[in-house]
Amino acid sequence: MTAAEIYKTLGVSEEVLAYGENILETLAPRFAEIDARAEINQAKVLAAMQKNRVNATHFAASTGYGYDDEGRDNLERVYADAFHTEAALVRPQITCGTHALAVALSANLLPGDELLAVSGRPYDTLEEVIGIRPSPCSLAEYGVSYRQVELLDDGSFDLPAIRAAISEKTKLIHIQRSKGYQPRPTLSVAQIGEAIAVCRAVKPDVIVMVDNCYGEFVETLEPSDVGADMIVGSLIKNPGGGLAPIGGYIAGTQRCVDRCAYRLSAPGLGQEVGANLGLMPALYQGFFLAPNVVSGAVKGAVFTAAVYESLGFHVVPSSREERHDIIQCVELKSPAGMLAFCKGIQAAAPVDSYVDPVPGDMPGYDAQVVMAAGAFVQGSSIELSADGPIRPPYAVYYQGGLTWYHAKLGVLLSLQKMLDAGLVTLP
Numbered sequence: 001m002t003a004a005e006i007y008k009t010l011g012v013s014e015e016v017l018a019y020g021e022n023i024l025e026t027l028a029p030r031f032a033e034i035d036a037r038a039e040i041n042q043a044k045v046l047a048a049m050q051k052n053r054v055n056a057t058h059f060a061a062s063t064g065y066g067y068d069d070e071g072r073d074n075l076e077r078v079y080a081d082a083f084h085t086e087a088a089l090v091r092p093q094i095t096c097g098t099h100a101l102a103v104a105l106s107a108n109l110l111p112g113d114e115l116l117a118v119s120g121r122p123y124d125t126l127e128e129v130i131g132i133r134p135s136p137c138s139l140a141e142y143g144v145s146y147r148q149v150e151l152l153d154d155g156s157f158d159l160p161a162i163r164a165a166i167s168e169k170t171k172l173i174h175i176q177r178s179k180g181y182q183p184r185p186t187l188s189v190a191q192i193g194e195a196i197a198v199c200r201a202v203k204p205d206v207i208v209m210v211d212n213c214y215g216e217f218v219e220t221l222e223p224s225d226v227g228a229d230m231i232v233g234s235l236i237k238n239p240g241g242g243l244a245p246i247g248g249y250i251a252g253t254q255r256c257v258d259r260c261a262y263r264l265s266a267p268g269l270g271q272e273v274g275a276n277l278g279l280m281p282a283l284y285q286g287f288f289l290a291p292n293v294v295s296g297a298v299k300g301a302v303f304t305a306a307v308y309e310s311l312g313f314h315v316v317p318s319s320r321e322e323r324h325d326i327i328q329c330v331e332l333k334s335p336a337g338m339l340a341f342c343k344g345i346q347a348a349a350p351v352d353s354y355v356d357p358v359p360g361d362m363p364g365y366d367a368q369v370v371m372a373a374g375a376f377v378q379g380s381s382i383e384l385s386a387d388g389p390i391r392p393p394y395a396v397y398y399q400g401g402l403t404w405y406h407a408k409l410g411v412l413l414s415l416q417k418m419l420d421a422g423l424v425t426l427p
């Protein structure tokens with residue numbers, strides 16, 4: 001069977017396939033760069049696994065308190081070594097990225113301390129954690145104050161304003177690497193390193209925490225390589241490699257991670273408790289696969305950018321820009337465009353491919369949201385997915401893809417649906 005034939009059975013016309021293949025030819029140098037990074041990151045993970053002598057005993061399940069869980073403890077050493085930190089907390093008991101961030105913040109901030117966000121408004125769900133939007137059990141309720149320094153118009157750090165904002169009270173600096181669902185550029189690890197150096201120059205003992213969600217393994221350095229005290233993320237995004245069914249991580253200095261462990265479980269217990277419930281094979285193997293999975297997701301994002309910018313749509317980042325996360329924003333100009341795009345992504349899925357995405361209300365949003373995802377793990381956004389609020393500029397955020405070929409099919413089918421709906425014409 002030829003590629004054209006199998007793509008046809010999946011719903012991609014010869015015209016769309018040919019259009020995609022032409023664009024792909026122009027991306028060969030980009031893809032080679034992405035492969036080169038994946039190779040380095042794969043070696044980094046392998047070195048950490050070999051150094052810690054990973055073996056079959058580490059895959060055993062533990063239950064109850066989870067005392068002496070060597071598999072769990074060793075996985076944490078593997079994460080710490082791969083991210084070049086003193087320690088790491090990697091747990092299924094961390095329910096999601098927001099939870100990991102909430103633990104890292106609340107463990108390291110005490111009443112009277114100030115939290116300073118220097119990359120502008122943090123991710124939506126952190127507004128309640130911090131108390132920007134009043135919420136029970138927020139940091140604000142516990143007497144932690146909050147300040148924010150906006151990014152400059154070009155999306156870079158406002159270093160003079162950061163310098164000026166750090167005060168005696170400033171205990172912890174928050175930096176968000178990925179744009180998340182904001183129309184700003186993602187910060188590079190090098191930029192983050194510069195900002196950390198400025199913070200340290202003003203206040204050597206300030207704690208710097210980087211929200212690393214969607215950023216892991218996109219570059220060959222992580223924020224922990226450029227001075228961050230803690231990097232924090234979700235295992236149903238990049239580092240779980242698509243296999244982790246749940247979990248989050250915090251990697252950083254021993255001092256910070258110890259406090260996080262006491263906050264996550266209980267003072268006095270810390271990292272000693274927390275059964276792995278049989279999840280170790282998925283967490284180890286997912287981390288092993290993650291560099292390659294992330295490279296496929298990045299290729300999908302670059303391909304999306306190239307296809308849609310060639311048709312006159314505004315995309316962030318462009319297909320030529322350096323990548324610092326796996327998120328691709330495409331402004332589709334109309335609700336119909338968003339819907340067609342999402343239908344294509346959904347139709348490409350291994351799970352729920354027959355489902356039709358329809359816009360719906362979502363808590364916390366002032367507009368209806370349309371989402372496409374057919375994932376093995378609920379809500380996993382390292383799996384191929386797309387979503388966005390139905391309001392101008394009608395931007396869809398595309399991310400993930402456990403394999404490059406699946407991401408490619410998703411992009412081709414999105415284009416097919418746009419074409420079928422008369423929303424684009426191929427030149």
Ligand SMILES: *Cc1c(COP(=O)(O)O)cnc(C)c1O
Pocket residue numbers: 096097098099123125176178179180211213214234
């Ligand atoms: C996804 C994400 C979070 C929150 O993670 P959840 O797992 O959805 O709770 C926080 N920050 C950024 C930048 C994210 O992308």
